Amino acid sequence: MCVHSFTRLGGLALPLHLGLTSVGKASRTPGREVRLIACEIWGEDIMSQTGLEAFDSTIQTTNIWLNGIMERMGWTDRHRAYSALRSVLHALRDHMTVDVAASFAAQLPLLIRGVFYEGWHPAGKPIKERHRAAFLEQVRRELRGYPEADTEAVVRAVLHEISRHITQGEVESVKQVLPHEIRALWP
Numbered sequence: 001m002c003v004h005s006f007t008r009l010g011g012l013a014l015p016l017h018l019g020l021t022s023v024g025k026a027s028r029t030p031g032r033e034v035r036l037i038a039c040e041i042w043g044e045d046i047m048s049q050t051g052l053e054a055f056d057s058t059i060q061t062t063n064i065w066l067n068g069i070m071e072r073m074g075w076t077d078r079h080r081a082y083s084a085l086r087s088v089l090h091a092l093r094d095h096m097t098v099d100v101a102a103s104f105a106a107q108l109p110l111l112i113r114g115v116f117y118e119g120w121h122p123a124g125k126p127i128k129e130r131h132r133a134a135f136l137e138q139v140r141r142e143l144r145g146y147p148e149a150d151t152e153a154v155v156r157a158v159l160h161e162i163s164r165h166i167t168q169g170e171v172e173s174v175k176q177v178l179p180h181e182i183r184a185l186w187p
Contacts, residue, residue, distance in 0.1 A: 058110035065112060065161050072157040080146055087142030088158035089116045091135055092174065098122045100177050107166040132181035152185070160187045 069081040105113050140151045175183045
């Protein structure tokens, strides 16, 4: 018998691990998780959350990123990790040229790429304010609902996770357009 866990994030059910074949019983548990008990039955298709491989894959990859942030920060709240990822991506994006932002986004998983571009207005980018304190303040403002978060630790955790998943060359391209004060936050 296998256990397959899903968690809720912004109204979406995100799988914590993929690879099951048939669903037996579903039950709610604390922490907004839904555990699906499944049995492996050879010869059947692998269970799909969305019915589209591209979406299933990006949901799984996004969970890997969120889990990495949660582990690095010592958090158990997936929404908090999402908020951290979103706020740092937006601050980074606003400090990049349009060309570098597009090149960087091309390496992000589909779902995270959408988060990166959410609400973006490329005119006037990169923003003129180029100091570390202003960058951290932008991240802090976007971390709505988590005022106690150590903003610099959040930035470092997200940048660490980004570095784990995109090419070193792309990381270097992004770092080159950032001011030294902000670049120094990168691991």
